[in-house]
Amino acid sequence: MEEQFVHFEEQLIAAGLVNPGDALMAFLDEDISWSRPSPDQEFATRLFEGLNINSLIVSKAAEPYQSIIDYLAETADGSILPQDCETRTFLHDLPVALAFLPEQVIPLLKQRKSVIVPGKGLITYGTISLEQSFVTFSSVCFAVFVKFFSDYLAAYKKGVIPADFQDVFQRVIRFLPPPPQFEGTLAQGPFTHEEQVLMAMDEAGKMTIRHRLVDSFFGNISCRLGDVLYISQTGSSLDHLAGCIDPCAMDGSSCAAMTASSELSAHMEIIRKTGHRAILHGHPRFSVILSMDCDVDACAKGDSCYLTCSYKREVSGIPIVPGEVGTGPYGLCNTVPSAIKGKDGVIVYGHGLFTTAPQDFNLAFSRLMTIENTCREAYFRRIGRSDPSLSE
Amino acid sequence: MNGWCGNILIVDLDTKRWAMDHPDPEIYRTYIGGRGLAGFYLKDHITRNYDDPAMPLLFFTGPLVNTSSPTSGRMAVMSRSPLTGTVGDSSVGGSLGTNLKKAGLDGLVIRGKSTDLCGIEISEDGVRITDARHLKGKGAGETFSLLPAKASAAVIGPAAENGVLFSSIIVDGHFAAGRNGIGLVMAAKNLKYISVKGKGRTPVHDPEKLLKAREEIYRLVSASPALSGSFGISKFGTGALYDLMDARRMMPTDNFRKTRFEHAPSMNAAAYKKAYAPKSKGCRGCHIQCKKVAKDGRGIPEFETMSHFSALLSNTDMDCVMEANRICNDMGMDTISAAATLSCYGEIQNKTLEPHEILGLLTDIGQGRDEGALLGRGSARYAKDMGKPEASISVKSQELSAYDPRGALGMALSFALSTRGACHLRAYPISHEILRKPVATDRFSFLGKARIIKISEDANAMADSLTACKFIFFAATLEEYAKVYEAVTGHGISGQDLLKIGDAVCKNERDMNRANGFTHKDDDLPERFFKEPGSSEQSLSIKPIDREAFLKARGAYYKIRGE
Numbered sequence: 009m010e011e012q013f014v015h016f017e018e019q020l021i022a023a024g025l026v027n028p029g030d031a032l033m034a035f036l037d038e039d040i041s042w043s044r045p046s047p048d049q050e051f052a053t054r055l056f057e058g059l060n061i062n063s064l065i066v067s068k069a070a071e072p073y074q075s076i077i078d079y080l081a082e083t084a085d086g087s088i089l090p091q092d093c094e095t096r097t098f099l100h101d102l103p104v105a106l107a108f109l110p111e112q113v114i115p116l117l118k119q120r121k122s123v124i125v126p127g128k129g130l131i132t133y134g135t136i137s138l139e140q141s142f143v144t145f146s147s148v149c150f151a152v153f154v155k156f157f158s159d160y161l162a163a164y165k166k167g168v169i170p171a172d173f174q175d176v177f178q179r180v181i182r183f184l185p186p187p188p189q190f191e192g193t194l195a196q197g198p199f200t201h202e203e204q205v206l207m208a209m210d211e212a213g214k215m216t217i218r219h220r221l222v223d224s225f226f227g228n229i230s231c232r233l234g235d236v237l238y239i240s241q242t243g244s245s246l247d248h249l250a251g252c253i254d255p256c257a258m259d260g261s262s263c264a265a266m267t268a269s270s271e272l273s274a275h276m277e278i279i280r281k282t283g284h285r286a287i288l289h290g291h292p293r294f295s296v297i298l299s300m301d302c303d304v305d306a307c308a309k310g311d312s313c314y315l316t317c318s319y320k321r322e323v324s325g326i327p328i329v330p331g332e333v334g335t336g337p338y339g340l341c342n343t344v345p346s347a348i349k350g351k352d353g354v355i356v357y358g359h360g361l362f363t364t365a366p367q368d369f370n371l372a373f374s375r376l377m378t379i380e381n382t383c384r385e386a387y388f389r390r391i392g393r394s395d396p397s398l399s400e
Numbered sequence: 401m402n403g404w405c406g407n408i409l410i411v412d413l414d415t416k417r418w419a420m421d422h423p424d425p426e427i428y429r430t431y432i433g434g435r436g437l438a439g440f441y442l443k444d445h446i447t448r449n450y451d452d453p454a455m456p457l458l459f460f461t462g463p464l465v466n467t468s469s470p471t472s473g474r475m476a477v478m479s480r481s482p483l484t485g486t487v488g489d490s491s492v493g494g495s496l497g498t499n500l501k502k503a504g505l506d507g508l509v510i511r512g513k514s515t516d517l518c519g520i521e522i523s524e525d526g527v528r529i530t531d532a533r534h535l536k537g538k539g540a541g542e543t544f545s546l547l548p549a550k551a552s553a554a555v556i557g558p559a560a561e562n563g564v565l566f567s568s569i570i571v572d573g574h575f576a577a578g579r580n581g582i583g584l585v586m587a588a589k590n591l592k593y594i595s596v597k598g599k600g601r602t603p604v605h606d607p608e609k610l611l612k613a614r615e616e617i618y619r620l621v622s623a624s625p626a627l628s629g630s631f632g633i634s635k636f637g638t639g640a641l642y643d644l645m646d647a648r649r650m651m652p653t654d655n656f657r658k659t660r661f662e663h664a665p666s667m668n669a670a671a672y673k674k675a676y677a678p679k680s681k682g683c684r685g686c687h688i689q690c691k692k693v694a695k696d697g698r699g700i701p702e703f704e705t706m707s708h709f710s711a712l713l714s715n716t717d718m719d720c721v722m723e724a725n726r727i728c729n730d731m732g733m734d735t736i737s738a739a740a741t742l743s744c745y746g747e748i749q750n751k752t753l754e755p756h757e758i759l760g761l762l763t764d765i766g767q768g769r770d771e772g773a774l775l776g777r778g779s780a781r782y783a784k785d786m787g788k789p790e791a792s793i794s795v796k797s798q799e800l801s802a803y804d805p806r807g808a809l810g811m812a813l814s815f816a817l818s819t820r821g822a823c824h825l826r827a828y829p830i831s832h833e834i835l836r837k838p839v840a841t842d843r844f845s846f847l848g849k850a851r852i853i854k855i856s857e858d859a860n861a862m863a864d865s866l867t868a869c870k871f872i873f874f875a876a877t878l879e880e881y882a883k884v885y886e887a888v889t890g891h892g893i894s895g896q897d898l899l900k901i902g903d904a905v906c907k908n909e910r911d912m913n914r915a916n917g918f919t920h921k922d923d924d925l926p927e928r929f930f931k932e933p934g935s936s937e938q939s940l941s942i943k944p945i946d947r948e949a950f951l952k953a954r955g956a957y958y959k960i961r962g963e
């Protein structure tokens with residue numbers, strides 16, 4: 009178990025979600041194993057007693073997340089309601105506990121996968137493995153980040169920003185890492201062998217995570233070689249793709265790719281429509297935030313913009329389309345492929361960004377990064393200031 | 401009450417009378433329905449023989465059935481298993497459950513034994529016990545055609561009438577309460593069929609909340625590759641798993657002597673799709689529609705059937721698999737046990753059965769004639785009689801389904817621990833060990849598996865009690881189903897509290913088995929899996945299961961279960 013504790017702590021730290029030494033992780037099979045000694049062990053033991061679960065993470069979040077969490081928790085009415093796709097699909101809402109006490113936390117964890125305790129951080133659990141606790145931890149951080157910046161933009165546009173919001177925002181943006189930059193080159197196509205494809209995907213996946221263009225566990229990547237589409241498996245992490253890529257027969261003669269990413273149909277259709285060979289899909293934050301910032305006042309859609317939208321929206325020439333995860337009637341497999349042809353990428357409302365390239369991942373990756381950086385610039389323009397990480 | 405009807409119909413075939421039981425609402429909240437509530441009605445009788453007239457045969461639906469809850473068209477059939485001697489049950493689809501609810505019933509308890517072959521016809525006008533002597537020996541297909549139109553029905557075929565220990569109950573033509581020989585309990589009551597026709601609605605506490613809760617589940621289903629993806633079971637049926645099992649080197653082949661079937665690529669779901677251009681069907685109230693039916697009316701085999709009638713028997717004739725499936729369904733016998741009993745026979749006789757031999761033996765089993773009469777008692781009894789017990793790949797006398805446990809150690813544990821003999825569905829670890837949901841676990845490790853199996857058993861017991869389809873839990877969790885339950889019944893509950901009820905359902909079943917003399921010693925796998933490796937390839941080695949590690953994990957499970 010030790011290995012897993014080390015692995016997930018490293019993942020959390022690398023993603024900037026927790027500070028070294030802050031996370032307490034626990035795993036229960038016959039007995040509880042702990043990632044480290046901690047005064048919170050007694051609290052965590054009570055959670056294991058009160059819930060039918062096998063893993064836990066209890067941790068303060070790293071900045072800027074902890075400030076964001078504390079602010080949103082304070083101003084929420086018992087539970088935070090982010091509007092992004094990860095929350096809508098998997099988390100539903102983010103309950104807030106009044107105090108770091110088992111009797112406060114257990115009833116909330118019975119309902120949802122995470123609980124926020126202001127000042128203390130986040131508690132997440134799994135019933136299968138520690139990875140679930142990790143994924144939820146990471147999703148919650150993503151969701152609160154997107155909500156915080158979206159809320160600020162909305163408040164700015166309305167012209168009413170509460171003073172404490174303004175203060176927290178000033179503080180939070182100082183913690184933003186500078187926009188990602190990349191000067192090098194990735195493996196160059198055209199590829200002729202499976203090993204080249206797998207290595208190129210592995211490399212591009214790692215770069216996407218390292219530049220924080222997607223949280224580990226989400227996002228997907230594919231590359232075509234002949235009549236086989238190599239695609240990351242569902243629930244795989246783009247920085248750990250070894251053994252997690254499914255070769256998928258494009259003629260449909262085998263179902264062996266049943267474990268492929270939930271966006272396989274979208275990838276297949278994009279390949280058919282564009283003739284390109286490399287596809288990258290991440291969840292870069294400012295692209296997601298801007299996709300939800302709509303200026304159409306007279307729209308009757310209400311809160312169903314993630315399903316359908318009757319307007320042609322874009323940011324800096326990049327189309328924004330509605331669409332849900334997967335293949336349902338409102339699935340993004342119906343919207344992204346037709347919108348991406350002839351464009352550098354497509355942003356899915358509240359969800360993430362798809363980019364493609366004809367041969368290899370160089371262009372797909374640089375497009376992913378450039379579009380995100382453009383969106384970040386546009387965000388700060390919309391709130392009438394410049395990105396503090398650039399002005400220093 | 402909302403969700404539940406408050407009525408359990410008790411039919412006594414000794415007296416040809418019926419009565420209505422009205423359980424206290426607290427009983428409903430404690431046992432929910434389906435497998436849970438049926439277990440409550442079974443527990444006082446569990447030490448009886450399956451053919452004791454006083455042994456009840458139970459058909460139970462759950463609170464979500466006949467509402468717009470996702471995948472709520474299922475029900476549980478339960479009694480004591482003639483094959484294993486354990487608690488015996490099967491979850492079955494179709495529209496029988498929905499029709500029971502429409503007729504105002506949460507469950508049906510059948511007691512006694514009719515002097516002559518009879519039927520039970522249930523409608524809103526009441527209950528009729530009919531003379532069914534004219535249906536004696538008739539196949540399921542013909543029986544359905546002679547029953548009242550527009551009703552939903554459950555029937556037994558000749559296999560049950562001829563004493564086959566793995567006979568099934570067939571519902572609405574294409575759905576089987578397949579495992580445990582539950583059809584034989586029906587035959588022991590001299591009951592050929594049950595038909596149910598209802599029109600009523602099941603009241604829902606908060607339809608708007610239900611709509612919202614349903615939407616959240618539909619969203620997860622759409623996001624699930626295994627259910628809705630290009631290669632998922634909605635498109636290809638459960639046979640979609642076939643290629644994956646081959647790719648992971650865990651396809652039971654040649655009576656579990658190999659784990660790779662070299663002809664798999666030409667015998668897969670895509671090949672059936674091409675050859676038979678099937679249409680989709682499904683249970684009432686389900687949008688996944690995983691059942692596939694060929695133009696000529698024959699059902700496309702489910703994954704287990706597809707795999708066992710090809711790889712397990714080293715059979716490369718696809719139409720033979722189609723026919724074997726048809727014969728099993730018409731005769732009313734479990735395809736998994738039937739195929740695995742034939743493969744055990746092949747091993748003992750030291751031969752690979754030809755397609756005509758497979759079909760001929762199946763018919764003989766169903767008719768109870770010649771060697772078929774011996775094989776109809778299942779592989780464990782047959783192999784023991786032949787002095788080669790090791791050739792029966794079974795747990796508690798029930799044959800293993802189409803997942804080789806050497807390729808997924810959680811599956812190994814759950815085959816051994818299941819309360820109804822070897823069963824992949826009690827905990828379905830394939831979900832995380834192979835399908836990566838909700839997250840992937842290491843299939844070659846026992847790490848954490850004891851508790852995972854325990855929690856999954858509880859969750860699936862709850863799915864069988866609500867009654868929802870276990871496949872939907874590839875996508876949703878009890879967290880989402882708790883919202884559905886709350887909207888339907890008006891009782892607020894959390895996913896975690898549903899799990900707790902699932903725990904009680906499992907405990908009740910383990911208690912019942914203990915009452916029949918089952919001990920931890922029976923929670924074991926055939927020796928073969930600990931001694932012989934599977935079919936490895938260069939980068940993938942399928943080793944024998946480490947017995948010590950298995951026993952350690954099993955011990956941890958008992959501790960976690962509180963035994």
Ligand SMILES: [Zn+2]
Nearest residue numbers: 226227359360
């Ligand atoms: Zn995505």
